[in-house]
Amino acid sequence: MKLLVRNLARTTTELEIRELFAAHGIVTECTLVLDKETGTSKGFGFVEMPDPKEAKMAKARLNDARIAKNRIRVKFAQES
Numbered sequence: 001m002k003l004l005v006r007n008l009a010r011t012t013t014e015l016e017i018r019e020l021f022a023a024h025g026i027v028t029e030c031t032l033v034l035d036k037e038t039g040t041s042k043g044f045g046f047v048e049m050p051d052p053k054e055a056k057m058a059k060a061r062l063n064d065a066r067i068a069k070n071r072i073r074v075k076f077a078q079e080s
Contacts, residue, residue, distance in 0.1 A: 001055035002077040006044045008032075009068035014045070016067075021047045024061060025054025046077055 005017060018030040029048035032041055049055040055076075063074040 001049055001052050003047045003049065003055060003059060004044065004075050004077040005047060005062075006073040006075075007070050008041065008043050008045065008072060009070045010041045010043060012041065012068055012070075017045055017047060020062065020067065021049065021058050024058035025049055025051055 003021075008017070012032070014030050014032045017032065018027050021027045021030070026049060027047055028050055030045065031047075032045040034040065035042055047058075049058060059074045059076065062072065064071055066072075
């Protein structure tokens with residue numbers, strides 16, 4: 001399942017996001033969305049977790065969690 005993680009601090013790294021979600025299950029992919037011109041974080045990213053139970057647990061536990069002074073938002077990403 002693909003999760004959308006929003007309201008990340010601009011200093012948060014992909015590794016930090018991966019470790020945060022890996023505490024709740026297997027993470028197969030973690031992508032931080034970067035600004036093309038500056039290369040800095042846009043404040044959101046995606047996490048892919050193959051097990052739906054683990055993804056749902058991670059969403060429930062991490063949505064509205066305070067990470068690096070920001071309250072992150074976690075929801076299921078809509079497939080395009």
